[in-house]
Amino acid sequence: MEKGTVGIVGSGTMGRGIAQIAAGAGYRVIINDVSDELVCRSVERLGKDVARLVEKGKLDEVAMGELLSRVRTSSDLRDMGEADIIIEAIFEDLDAKKQLFATLDEVCPEDVVLGSNSSSLSILDMAMATKRPESVVGIHFFNPVPLMKGVELVCTIMTSFNALETARQFCASLGKETWVAKDAPGFLSTRLLIPYLLDAMRLLESGFAGKEDIDKCCVLSFNYPMGPLTLSDLIGLDVLLNIADGMYASFKDPKFAAPILLEKMVRAGQLGRKAGKGFYDYR
Numbered sequence: 001m002e003k004g005t006v007g008i009v010g011s012g013t014m015g016r017g018i019a020q021i022a023a024g025a026g027y028r029v030i031i032n033d034v035s036d037e038l039v040c041r042s043v044e045r046l047g048k049d050v051a052r053l054v055e056k057g058k059l060d061e062v063a064m065g066e067l068l069s070r071v072r073t074s075s076d077l078r079d080m081g082e083a084d085i086i087i088e089a090i091f092e093d094l095d096a097k098k099q100l101f102a103t104l105d106e107v108c109p110e111d112v113v114l115g116s117n118s119s120s121l122s123i124l125d126m127a128m129a130t131k132r133p134e135s136v137v138g139i140h141f142f143n144p145v146p147l148m149k150g151v152e153l154v155c156t157i158m159t160s161f162n163a164l165e166t167a168r169q170f171c172a173s174l175g176k177e178t179w180v181a182k183d184a185p186g187f188l189s190t191r192l193l194i195p196y197l198l199d200a201m202r203l204l205e206s207g208f209a210g211k212e213d214i215d216k217c218c219v220l221s222f223n224y225p226m227g228p229l230t231l232s233d234l235i236g237l238d239v240l241l242n243i244a245d246g247m248y249a250s251f252k253d254p255k256f257a258a259p260i261l262l263e264k265m266v267r268a269g270q271l272g273r274k275a276g277k278g279f280y281d282y283r
Contacts, residue, residue, distance in 0.1 A: 003027050003173075007083030007108075009100060011042035013274075014117055015089035017145025020046055021174050023070040024146075030083060032074040039073045046071065049146075081107045085170055087139055088126075089117040092242055097121065098129040105130035113166045115139035116154075120190045120243045123183045124156040133158040137167045140187065141176075143235065151176045156183040185250040186243070194244055195255040198262070200228035204279075205261040211279050229279040233272035241266050 003026040008015045011033040019031045033039040047068055053059040059067075077100075080086055086108065088100055097116065104114055114136045116126055127136035138154025151171045155164055164180070171178050181188035200214050209217075215227020232240055241258050248256040265271075265278065272278035 004084035005030060005082055006170075007080040007086040008032065008089060009077070009080065009086065009104070010089035010091075010117075011039045012089065012091075013143060014141060014145060015087075016042050016046050016049070017143065018087055018089060018117070018141055019043075019071055020049060020067070021146055023067045025174050027070065029071045030074050030079055031071060032077060032079060034075065036073070036075045039075060043068075043071060043073055077103050078107045080104055081109065083108070083112060085113050085115065085166065087115045087117055092118060092121060092239065094121045094125060097126050101126045101136065102129040105132060111135075113137060113163045115167055117141055120186045120246055122185070123154045124158065127156055127158055134160040135163045137163045138181075138183065138187065139167050139171070140189065142189070149175075149177055151178050152187055152189050153178050153180045154183050154187050155180055185247050190243060191247070194240070194247060197228050197232050197240060198244060198255070198257075198259060201232070201259045201262055204229065205259050233278035233280055233282075235272065236274055237262060237271045237278055238266050 005028040006022045008019050008029060008031045011031050015031060019029045023029045031039055031043065033042065050059065050064050050067060054061055054064050086104060088097060090096060090100060097118065101114060108114070110132060112135070114130065116123055116136070116138050117140055118138060119140055123136060123138040127133035130136060133156070136156070137159050138152065140152035140154060142148035142150060153164060153167050168178050179188070185191070186194060203209050203214055204211055211229050215229050218224050218227045226234070241262055244256055244258040248258070269275060270277045273282050276283040
């Protein structure tokens, strides 16, 4: 793709990470959220993230200034009409996503590809909320976006070759490798990941092993960068519970059933790193 403008709707962890790598690759970025306060706070955090790269010697101050200068904030979805490709990165709620895609369909040119960063929800349902279902594709980044090398592209029965190829070329221009998954609950990555994380929680819940031993076993035995409970804290326990419940509702398979421990921790507000406490204490 030519280095045009990327529209990102949702300024949370994922949206901010996508904005960072897109701006770093030379794209102009419009990052949108429901209020100026939210999106400005996110860009302030982005500045701190990039400043840490300078401190580590991975980026110089000139490059940092250029990167941040390419990021523009927005709280008006009509601004997405200026983008050449759009990625939705709001919270995992299908109705909210469908409403957003219907609005984007109204304000964006017909040739713009609409992508969703959803990790498990039906891309087809989002596509059918638009008059251009052939232009809607899943573009699923992984957290932390700047470090993770892969992006999962999700193709529905309506997605055109041109939309899929545009998404692939865009990801390649960011230095990411891609694979294509079917539009089914959890796609490929989440369908593999969720049972692994839930099994680790069940082992802890049953008293079979301690959290440190569970994590150490996976890191040292399988050469994983972190254990399943540490990874769960990083993803967010509320996010995992939402995904697990959705997949269990679709498949009725016990391997997707959320452990009682996970449900209780979410009710107690122990959501992981973002809350300061999950399986581990980050305060």
